Amino acid sequence: MLLLFFILSSTLFAQNSLPWQERSFKPVKDSLLLAAGDNFIVPSSGNLSDEEYIVGPGDRFFISVMGIEEITFTPVIDYENNIYIPGLGAVNLRHNTLKSAKLKLDSLVQYNFRKVKTFIALSEIRKVKVQITGSVKNPGGLILFANSRLSDIISSGKFLEETADIRNILVTSSDNSRMKFDLLRFFRLGELSQNPYIREGDFIYIPRFDRHVTLSGSVSYPGVYEFVEGESLADIISTAGGFTSDARKDSIEIIRFDEEGKTQYSAYIDIQKDNLKGILLRDRDRILIRKDPTLFEEHIVLVEGYVKYPGYYRIEKNVTKLTDIIKLAGGLHPEASLVDASLYRNVRREEFDPEYERIKMIPRADMTEDEYDYFKSKARERKGKLVVDFVSLLEKGDKGEDVFLKRNDRIDFPAKKNYVTIIGQVVNPGKLEYKDGFSVEDYIRLAGGFGWRALDSEVRVVKSSTGEWVDAEDVDDLSPGDIIWVPEDPPSPPFWTIFKDTLNILGQVATVVAATVAVVVSVR
Known part of the structure; x- marks a missing residue:
């Protein structure tokens, strides 16, 4: 039961956490923050909006009155929201923005002085205390500067739970x-209206993620979003960064539950006909914005290897052929190999072969000969390779090999392999220059002959054109790129192992003989 509880808990947590980058808050490494402690927040910006900031007890002003002489004042708003200027009087600034507070102070100065200029500024910002609770790590009281915004608390990295x-x-x-x-x-979107200044005594509650809508497809940030009461389809799309350039906007689908939450149905939206602002979302809505397949579909192929101008080329569907692209690429380099040239086609979904997957799970010793042959053939198969005889096409002019190209095809012309590779138990394994008419024995002789542990009766040749393994005695002609493999004759078992196995066998034989004799004697 305890294990089941942990599994269910981890599953629910995974479903209720939202992996937005905006949630990846990390604590700010700031000397003021480190000195202040966990329950103090330093505002992210020192700028103030005089139309949003509400002045209060503890705010200090600097007032300069410039006439024949300059007179300065630095009054502080008291706990009853009054500010007193010596010799001029007091003004109550309760619930005043910074802008309106400056106007009131300026009026007081102008009432007492004639023909003077004034300069009024907020010189010191008070601190306020707020409470934070809900889906947070450390609920409780916080001390902030009064110019702190809601985002300063959240982005400090100290409070937000992943489920918030x-x-x-x-x-x-x-x-x-x-x-x-x-x-x-x-x-x-930078909407300041959704990021207010924090005021003295504010109680901040961050709920746990529960109700949600899902936005899929062609928007900048698809995913699961918290459900907001009264939010429209236009609002959620703008929050998700808007449509991508390939979005199909004439058939947006909203899949939603009925009032009982048991049956789903679909509604289709066309932004040319429907007002997205007037379409309000519901909890558990799933919004599908599909890609328009007719937009921005590139018909491009890639030519690589030994051509004059390798790179990407545009094709026309059912018009451009293989030879057309070779011409556009400037033709072949003299060192290009037609034998090893290949055309690969991008297959979006690879075909699943259940028989191959089954055989892969069988140990080699347990495979039948047919299973092993099939396994080798499938393992050698080059995914996406089309069968094209480039020699017949380019040297013999066989138009039947001149296939139509499709988008994302890749044509590769590797260098000619003017060598034969010999590996295994020879004196000098490696690449040897190809010589027309040379046999397997000739190349082994060029490689210094057999090594002292070579299994000379089991030499194999791997054909470069097909990947097929052939007994050396069955090879009539070698081709450039072929591989000659000389296997190793495995060493004999150590003497002690042979001796021990022999004793075991003799002991078993002796036991059988003794048992047989005992049976014969008992019968008599």
């Missing part, structure tokens, strides 16, 4: 007003 829902963050202010914020839209 950052699209439905609930902030309750000290006056009991509540607002929800979608922080992902700030991270993706």
Whole structure:
């Protein structure tokens, strides 16, 4: 039961975590943060929006009055939200933005002075205390500068759980007003309205990820998104980075459950006819935006190897043939091998061969001869290779070999193999220059002859054109690129092993003889 609990827990956790890059928050390595401790947040930006920032107790202003002489003041807002300027009076700044607070202070100065210029700025920012709870690692109180935004808490890397829902963050202010914020839209689209300044006494609740919608297909960031009440199809697509250039926009499919949550049905959307803003999403909706197969489909082939101009070339479907591309590539280099040239076709789905997969699981000693032959043939098969006789095509003009090319074909012209390779038990294994009319024995002689442990009766030749293994005595003509393999005669077992096995066999024979004699005697 305990094991089952851990398995289920890990499965649920995997399903409820969202792998967005915006969630990969790492603690900021900042000297101010390290000195301040875990429950203090340094704002990510020192800039202030004077239309958003609400002044409060602890904020300090710098006021310069420039007339015949300059007079400066540095008043601080007290705990009753009043600010007092000596000799001028007091102003209450409760619930005032920085912009409106500056206007009130300027009015106070202008009322007391005539024909002066003023300069008013916020010189010191107060600290505030807030509470954070929900799907966080360390719920509790936090101390922040008053110009900190919601994203500063989340992106600090100290609080967010992987299961947290950052699209439905609930902030309750000290006056009991509540607002929800979608922080992902700030991270993706820079919407400051979804990333407010934190105020004194705010209670921040980050829910656990539960309700969701799935967006698949041709958008910049497909995946699973937290469900937001009242969100439209247009909203979720913009949050996902918008359509990609190959999106099919005339048949967006929304698969959703009925009101009882038991039966699914589909609705189809055309952005030319339907208002995406007016289509509201529901929990567990699955939105499919398919790729338009007629857009940006490249008809390109790749020519490699010994041609004059290797590289990519454009083709026309059912028009461009193999010889056309060879001409465009400038023709063949004199060292190009027609025997080893190949044409590969990109097969999107490789055919599954159950018989080959079965045989692969069988040890070699347990295979039948037919199974082993089939296994070798399949193992030698070159995936995607088309059978084209380049010699007949380019030297004999056989038009039957001049195939139509398809997109993503690859044509390769390797260098000529003017050598024969000899490996195994010879004195000097390696590559030997190909000589017309030379036999296997001639090449073994050029390689210094057989090694002292060579199994000279089992020499094999691997044909370069087919990969087939042939007994040396059955080879009439060698070709460039062929491989001669001289196997090793395995060493005899050590004397002690032979001696021990012989004793075991003799002991077993003696036991059988003794048992037989005993039976005969007992019968008499």
